[in-house]
Amino acid sequence: MHVLILGGTTEARRTAELLHGVPGLRVTSSLAGRVAAPRLPPGEVRVGGFGGAEGLARWLREHGVGLLIDATHPFASTISFNAAGAAATAHVPLLALRRPGWVDAEPAAGGDWHPVGSLEEAAAILPDLGRRAFLTTGRMGLAAFAGCDGVWFLMRSVDPPQGPRPARMEVLLDRGPFTLEGERELLARHRVDVLVTKDSGGAATAPKLVAAREAGVPVVVVRRPGGPEGVRVVGDPEGAVEWVARLAGVRALGARVRPQSPPGLRPGGPPDGLN
Incomplete structure (x- = not known):
């Protein structure tokens, strides 16, 4: 077979x-x-x-x-x-x-989550939630955030991004799994005040959600x-x-x-x- x-x-x-x-x-x-x-x-x-x-x-x-x-x-x-x-x-x-997925489980844990239907919707509400965003939606689709001039981005991905991107952006090339201690330190060091992610699910990248909840950082999450x-x-x-x-x-x-x-x-x- x-x-x-x-x-x-x-x-x-x-x-x-x-x-x-x-x-x-x-x-x-x-x-x-x-x-x-x-x-x-x-x-x-x-x-x-x-x-x-x-x-x-x-x-x-x-x-x-x-x-x-x-x-x-x-x-x-x-x-x-x-x-x-x-x-x-x-x-x-x-x-x-x-x-x-994460969306159905997180509200019960007390996180400040803002579910949206697309990357474009995420970009639209982002300026109302923070000015220093941790962007973890992957290197594809960065063009959706290119117009967020008032927001600084920390973008993490496995490979370098290509194409249109936000004007104010720092790229962090890294591959998980990530630890809760490491994610706490990253949010604090970069003064992150909003997290953007997709409802990917799984455990490998979940510590960022726990770290955001602990720090009171709102999470914009794109639904599947x-x-x-x-x-x-x-x-x-x-x-x-x-x-x-x-x-x-x-x-x-x-x-x-x-x-x-x-x-x-x-x-x-x-x-x-x-x-």
Whole structure:
């Protein structure tokens, strides 16, 4: 059984690790290629796009893929819709692996959060919330904040940004996981008074949210885009492995599944490029 994992995320790598080396399975991980030096998962790896839903469907057929796992970033909606279309065309079972988000959990913790629907909406309300922003939405989409002349930005990403950007911006190149102590120090050292992030979920970059809550720093959070309907969704790699084991009939996978602690804002775990 050939399993194709669309990813580059922490969850995609973990799924590949759990499936790698299991007799009767061939695992290929596909990376978009947006990060210059990605952390490669075990097994076969391909880098680059497929050419839309039609190209992905053709690749599935030509390479004899029997199961497709969409473990891409929660904000990579285009590839998710392409995956759904390709799976339907090629008649390949599809699973979406989506880490739990932060928006629904944080209000109960007492954070000062301001959910918005887009980067443009985030930029529109930002000047009313602060003047020194910690921008952690990734290096793509900086153009949305180019007009915020009254705001100074600290932008953190894995690779250097390109294209239009805010006039007053300092770039911090770093790769998580990040510690709570480190995030506290960063907010204090740069006198950050507002945090901008996406509802990426996961633990690798969550300490910044805890540090912001402790410091009373408001958080502007961009909600996740909608995904394709009718696709089975699980919240962790273990759930994906159980799905593969059931459909592929591989009993050896049972011993590899480990219980997960409840999702929350916890430090630790490798990153996926958004910081």
